[in-house]
Amino acid sequence: EAGVAQSPRYKIIEKRQSVAFWCNPISGHATLYWYQQILGQGPKLLIQFQNNGVVDDSQLPKDRFSAERLKGVDSTLKIQPAKLEDSAVYLCASSLGGNQYFGPGTRLLVL
Amino acid sequence: EDQVTQSPEALRLQEGESSSLNCSYTVSGLRGLFWYRQDPGKGPEFLFTLYSAGEEKEKERLKATLTKKESFLHITAPKPEDSATYLCAVQAARAGGTSYGKLTFGQGTILTVHP
Numbered sequence: 418e419a420g421v422a423q424s425p426r427y428k429i430i431e432k433r434q435s436v437a438f439w440c441n442p443i444s445g446h447a448t449l450y451w452y453q454q455i456l457g458q459g460p461k462l463l464i465q466f467q468n469n470g471v472v473d474d475s476q477l478p479k480d481r482f483s484a485e486r487l488k489g490v491d492s493t494l495k496i497q498p499a500k501l502e503d504s505a506v507y508l509c510a511s512s513l514g515g516n517q518y519f520g521p522g523t524r525l526l527v528l
Numbered sequence: 529e530d531q532v533t534q535s536p537e538a539l540r541l542q543e544g545e546s547s548s549l550n551c552s553y554t555v556s557g558l559r560g561l562f563w564y565r566q567d568p569g570k571g572p573e574f575l576f577t578l579y580s581a582g583e584e585k586e587k588e589r590l591k592a593t594l595t596k597k598e599s600f601l602h603i604t605a606p607k608p609e610d611s612a613t614y615l616c617a618v619q620a621a622r623a624g625g626t627s628y629g630k631l632t633f634g635q636g637t638i639l640t641v642h643p
Contacts (some may be wrong), residue, residue, distance in 0.1 A: 450630065458635050459617070459634050460633050461633070462631070462632075473629065508572070516577060517562075517574070519574075520571050524569075
């Protein structure tokens with residue numbers, strides 16, 4: 418069974434630029450999560466989708482972050498404009514119910 | 529607000545030297561406590577889910593246990609390949625519905641096993 422796929426794996430941008438990350442969850446998984454992991458910390462949830470709908474986006478900085486899930490499958494997370502403190506690993510996870518399975522993450526460096 | 533605290537922050541062991549990692553938590557109704565392993569440059573890899581106090585699960589050299597306030601990850605006779613960051617997370621029970629909510633993670637314990 419293929420795992421969660423993410424791209425790109427690495428991205429370096431300058432502050433105030435825009436960036437987008439892509440996630441393809443495990444086939445059949447209805448729930449999709451985006452987490453932010455700052456160096457030395459555990460992952461923190463940004464947004465949770467159930468099929469196409471948003472279940473929890475309470476910790477998403479909505480003035481600069483946006484996310485969508487197309488047709489209940491793939492998802493994109495966008496940051497516009499980026500700040501220095503957005504440097505982190507962005508992890509996508511999916512679940513069918515219960516256990517969450519994580520992708521390899523996208524490592525973002527904002528200069 | 530759900531909180532998870534892991535200790536120690538870092539642990540260095542000699543190969544074969546058994547030890548335990550601690551995860552203390554507060555949550556408004558526990559649905560599950562999760563242990564993940566994370567290698568450098570990779571996403572967290574699922575290890576265990578524990579649902580109720582007294583439950584134990586084992587996988588190779590790892591055993592996870594759960595009480596009402598904390599969980600332990602016991603590592604028996606570790607090998608260098610067990611070196612990684614071990615993350616603990618809790619998931620709160622959601623009133624009604626069948627969707628499953630976010631994981632609240634601790635900061636992790638960095639385990640290094642020397643040959």
